[in-house]
Amino acid sequence: MRRHFIHFLWGFLIAVLGFVFIFFISVWNGWVGYMPNMEELSNPIDKFASQVYSSDQQLIGTWNSDNNNRVAIDYNGLSPHLVHALVATEDERFYEHSGIDFIALGRAVVKRGVMGQASAGGGSTITQQLAKQLFSEKAHSTTERVLQKPIEWIIAVKLERHFTKEEILAMYFNYFDFLHNAVGVKRAANVYFDKEPRNLTVTEAAMLVGLCKNPSMFNPLRYPERCMQRRNVVLQQMVKSGYVTKGEFEELSQRPLGLHFTKSKPVSGAGDYFQAFLRQYMMAKKPERENYQSWQNRQFVLDSIAWEQDPLYGWCKKNKKRSGESYDVNTDGLRIYTTIDTRMQQYAEEAVRKHVGGYLQSQFNLAMRYKKNAPFSSKISRRTIKEILNRSCRQSLRYQRLKEQGATPEEIRRSFSTPHEMTLFTYHGDIDTVMTPIDSIRYYKSFLRAAFMSMDPHTGAVKAYVGGIDYQHFKYDVVMGGRRQVGSTIKPYLYALAMQNGMTPCSLAPNVQRSYGGWTPRNGSRARYGQEVPLRWALQQSNNWISAYLINLLGPTQFVNILHDFGLNNPDIEKYASPVLCLGPCEVSVGEMASAYTTFANGGIRCAPLFVTKIEDSHGNVIAKFQPLMTEVISETSSYQMIDMMRAVIQGGTGSRLRYAYHLTADMGGKTGTTNNNSDGWFMGITPNLVSGCWVGGEDRDIHFDHTSMGQGATTALPVWAYYMQRVYADKRLGYSQSTKFVIPAKFNPCQVADTININGIQEEYF
Template identity: 50%
Template structure:
């Protein structure tokens, strides 16, 4: 038997069992070795990029992320972002432990044990494919999912390309595990994931969905966000709340399964609603939108070049050129470069911009604008226009004037530009603008859906009064509040730093400053009589007053400024020259063009609120002009300081002159056109101010100074032909002053701000009499006192 079963070789010699299996073993190990070699070569090729893209070592060490730039107030509140992707970076320490536990329990329970690839997980997937068990789950680890997010998959059609793609992700995952710690991988995952609705990264997601921060997320909130990781488009809490709720509970059950959560806690949490507190991401909404837009355009500005400005924009070119040369933050992104030599990009470099704004004071300013315009002034304006021929326009406009105004507005609109670009004729465009369409319009009670033609909507919007407001600390130049209009979404034109309007009598303090410099004092008396100037062409010009109060008498300069009397301003101008007034205004920070003509004190020049606030701060800052500033510093996303603010200031006048001017301005509030601050708003602390009203009451101004804050207000409509008809409602004391008063009431009431109601500091050696004799003899008639002299051109 044994002989029959024995095998023999070619020489008829018996073969042993070892010799009998030697050849198959050699074949087996040869094939195995070749497979191993092929696998090694294959993965080496994958790693080297032979079979498709593979990130370099530098890219793995520094994966490119588009991080949003964050804008903070001086009291530490985030008020806005600039971004391509609304992503903000967080450290691992800023993540709620619930987030980490939920993600591990749901997506990769052996995350802390594997090195990028979970072999057991792959086996589970393979078994599921063989048995058809869909509940077996996926085999992608957190590291692999991160690899997909950092280096997105290409679009493939062939199956082999899809296979290569999967292998590449394995290699990237392993490389990530070698380059980063587990905590770093977890942090990168949460910073990279897109949670939809402009919530990129967990910091944005926590704010968008729950109005909180990642470290403050509750366990059920963390579970919802982790649940979205499976498919954020499908598990979208805004579109599919029920599915998202079920998915959240699946995550919670996984946490129970792996002992991150007790069964009792789960039974309680699963019944809770999603609790969404959605914060819509929109640069047109939120706090200080006008200010944020000014920052964006200022930081990203290019060096001014005359050929990029239209022929009518000479002043803007000059202004921008001065800013480029003197303001390090103007065009900052283009003036500074990163380590790689490329300019900074506020949309993706994750900068942190620390501004001078105070969120509390900004809120009070915005509330004051809305309260006065929406609850008081607009209603009065609408009542006045009810019986007009072509409201909201003044009755001195003809039907042709109104039609031409609407035609001009049509040609300036974006709708017109698009239609014109598409080749539509002018007549056809006019028909489009007359055709009613569905639209959402602004009202003081909120937006309203309606049907209206574009022409009618333009006419409707022209009827709203607008405002510009800015408040700053005169000693530091730091701007604390900035309101460019009543509603940025519907009135985007910034009336603080962009829009210019005629300033009326608020220009008179520049003139009176020259008088104080020449040795005159507030109580010096001058004749209240007409003054005549001879113009260059030989024509005589005489100033006019709007009241006969004390005509022909000797009155003090203090009385003259307090009541904005043009005869007194004309007398003061005769002691100097219009050119000197222009020079003084420019030294006090006014860049806008001012014509050096005898009527200069009527305020026909167009100046911004920003310039006027900076100029008036010179009086409080003891004669030193300090340029208003908006930024304290800029940091990169790692906290390295890239730029810091340096005050820009120069002396304009001596302390004596500045103090005398504050006294003159106090007279305006004590017994002049600003007296309603006392009797109506109860502000009895030391305050100086100046009202301003332009011809036809188109523009109302109030500039207010206190020892710690200087603030300016402009109020008017888009068109100067839309205005109040009379001085009672149309003066600066009624249009603009109330906003200043409401703001200051709120500021003084907030003790956390530390704004006191102290007096202006008196310089040493000033002994001039400031208690003028005629103050006690002035009329107590409030209507006479408040009726500001209208400026006749």
């Protein structure tokens, strides 16, 4: 009997060992569980991520399936303190093992598994932790976690076989999410300390490594004391490993965290709004009407036009790989070369933050300080405000999640009225507080929004793209995604139509107030009332009566047609096919406006925005090239006339502060725009080699300055353009000079040109 029992034990042991052996062989070869192949292991982070480059050859971002914009650095870019802190804290025998530390593993099994000591420490090495981050799905139970361990062990061993210790450390730091959109140590160093990883001090490195244990628990913004305690634990481990002396520890442990939080700081001029737009633009599917809601007809029309006219829109769906599958920017390792210039992008972002986030927002807060309706206008009722806030609640992610969970309307209302811990945006850095969701919605509406785009009028290359004031908190993109009323910035299109119909900047028009079918336009000034005034003066002063006179003379239908020629494709423009259209009630994006204004600086030919110059596959083969899309809108002569009139706007009109306040001496033209109740402020500026546009306003049209002195485009939007151009001209590397002139024939006289006859929309010129 005893002999049989012994044989049974031996048989059981052999069976277990055989099972374990077969199991590990199966895992090693990928027969059981997930095992990445050798090609994946050769570059586990970036192999399938698309890389996005600027025109000045900077890597501005990577696109992965996890949506993290990670910019990787190599081992030489790491501070030695980072390496020492990580090894001392997470894996003291890192340089001695080959992926699995059997001493630490045995200790963890005995102390945690047998003796039940929760503080005994884990047995995972740095390599195992990397394997888990890169390749393991999240375990939902203890059983799944136990089965995952062998897979992680084998992946760790394979990583050790194919990478050096230095490469493994670099991959670990590049992959880890340090919170606050700081994915990877480069962004973490930028965000928390406003410096590069190689320049981190001992305490700064210790704090970041401390976050590796649990970034949410040791969040330095929300729990600074807890974070400091964790940092000091890391320093103690560095003492044990000999990287820091006891004397140094005594001094270092007393230092504050020393945060220099700069969450909004772009990485190499990354342009978060631009990247988000481009990613979605390239991955767009062919528009099908059934995929749009009933209220999205306008968007369906715009998307359909983009699908037909722009090769970049939906490029991934329009083009196939050799396998016959569509491209995917998240998994195909594309190299996308954009037109963005990181220096100009930085200047644009800083100009928006300087004026809108600095001066303008403080003035708006001051104006709203004692108003009960703040941040809404005093002119609207409390009922209207309630409707706006309720609509915003229904559009929020919280509301959608509660609906999906089956919450009742009363439960949803209670949730929005119950205080919660949350992190709020401020221009001085995020703050942690307790607030009800409905109050947070109202809080975020108190921030003025802005959008800015700059492009080359001759090539269409978009040099700078700022879709809003802070991408992490305000993701709505007004450059290409959103549309707002354009006000008087629409007038140059009307004057261009007048030039096309034989008028000149010196043509006279009656400066009187008239009614047109029950509509009587108002004007901001009665200067030269009753006189015959030249069109140059009328545009310079943004005179509404002259604009109404012109559209009545030329016809709203002809004006609608030329607006479409200028690239304003919003189908809603047709509903304004009346004289009122001359004052800009239609909604247009900043991107469309900038593109339209290239017509004036490019000899009458409109350049569509060019975002990408070429795309390469993961092997470096060029698979797509893009050329500017151009359309002739007006004659070359008319474009010269428009430059003449738009120069006048800067010389003595609504844009004159560019000269006397911002001291710009360049050859330039422009147009300001302000809509009803100061809801939208615009400035469009043209120079010989750059066309740029800016919009400033509230999230809702009922959020605005009540006084025109602060709400007009010359105050809200023009300064952003000015600050940007000052920086661009000051940076000699960019090649822009204030001495550059528009290319216009030397003897050209804008008031002595050909007589133009317009017959059935076909123009002929007679000299």
